[in-house]
Amino acid sequence: MKPTALSRYLIEAQHQGHINADLRLLLEVVARACKTISTAVGKGALGDVLGDAGTGNVQGEAQKKLDVLSNEILLEANEWGGHLAGLASEEMEHAHAIPSSYPRGNYLLLFDPLDGSSNIDVNVSVGTIFSVLRCPDGVTEPRDEHFLQPGSAQVCAGYTVYGPSTILVLTFGRGTHMFTLDREQGSFILTRSDVQVPEDTREFAINMSNQRFWHPPVQNYIRDLLAGKTGPRGKDFNMRWIASMVSEVHRILTRGGIFMYPADSKDPGKPGRLRLMYEANPMGFILEQAGGACSTGRGRMLEVQPEGLHQRVPVFLGSRNEVAEAERYHHEHDRA
Numbered sequence: 001m002k003p004t005a006l007s008r009y010l011i012e013a014q015h016q017g018h019i020n021a022d023l024r025l026l027l028e029v030v031a032r033a034c035k036t037i038s039t040a041v042g043k044g045a046l047g048d049v050l051g052d053a054g055t056g057n058v059q060g061e062a063q064k065k066l067d068v069l070s071n072e073i074l075l076e077a078n079e080w081g082g083h084l085a086g087l088a089s090e091e092m093e094h095a096h097a098i099p100s101s102y103p104r105g106n107y108l109l110l111f112d113p114l115d116g117s118s119n120i121d122v123n124v125s126v127g128t129i130f131s132v133l134r135c136p137d138g139v140t141e142p143r144d145e146h147f148l149q150p151g152s153a154q155v156c157a158g159y160t161v162y163g164p165s166t167i168l169v170l171t172f173g174r175g176t177h178m179f180t181l182d183r184e185q186g187s188f189i190l191t192r193s194d195v196q197v198p199e200d201t202r203e204f205a206i207n208m209s210n211q212r213f214w215h216p217p218v219q220n221y222i223r224d225l226l227a228g229k230t231g232p233r234g235k236d237f238n239m240r241w242i243a244s245m246v247s248e249v250h251r252i253l254t255r256g257g258i259f260m261y262p263a264d265s266k267d268p269g270k271p272g273r274l275r276l277m278y279e280a281n282p283m284g285f286i287l288e289q290a291g292g293a294c295s296t297g298r299g300r301m302l303e304v305q306p307e308g309l310h311q312r313v314p315v316f317l318g319s320r321n322e323v324a325e326a327e328r329y330h331h332e333h334d335r336a
Ligand code: FBP
Pocket: 061, 090, 112, 114, 115, 116, 117, 118, 207, 243, 244, 245, 246, 261, 273, 274
């Protein structure tokens, strides 16, 4: 059978009534922007794109040159297409309404232009994460508050991982599908449809260096994982930590696992490290559509009512039964 390119896949989804023309266009534009980012990431030192930009983002984190460049690529590509009412990014303090000089559409796009960017300089995989929401009726100049919708309201979510191959993973609520970039042809080709995450796992991912700051339920849960065969879980677990969420989620979609970035006492002002709107929610949608789960440890991620564009949350995601197990430790602790 002839391989299916993303464009054809989206046109067929439109013909079947699963997406409308605007959403198809939006996804085509995001995919094109990701190809451009993939080229820049791939050039590495030859493209003069490595290292710090010398600036900080809204959260006070040092920006890499590629953070800034990826943000510009996504902004520029999406601004004039006519399918969006507004955009929001990890790299921008506030939402950006589409200027009145361009046609406006009904969607809102949120993105983390280059997640895991601390890995760029060491040539480890990084990625772009995005989430699509509907612009509330009657709103033509969307502001931050119009983006504050729970993850269950997402119409589409995806990420692109820039690794040995560049892979775009997408859901619009009808399963999770993977498209690999054919670098010669310049198009994304469907390489796995209806991905299913194994329900059980023997692999976990957490930054162990934060152990002394973890709260009791996480301490107890990880203690029991580490106890292995002779502990209460009765099986040995393996551990991975890439420090690049997109790569960790990609591994989990491929062979299962649980990934965690819990809240801790290191900086009590920060309820976790990862951001709800453009990291946890899109990954949650992607995982649920693949039979996995995404939780705050105390409840379904997609049901969290957001309070801020850059809000942080504790994250437990991956194989469904293991995420349920992590939640059990939280509920037991809360009951005691
Ligand atoms: P950024 O959004 O600032 O890139 O941070 C997110 C992230 O890089 C995740 O991709 C990764 O899982 C985590 O931070 C790594 O954190 P740590 O440096 O504590 O291991």
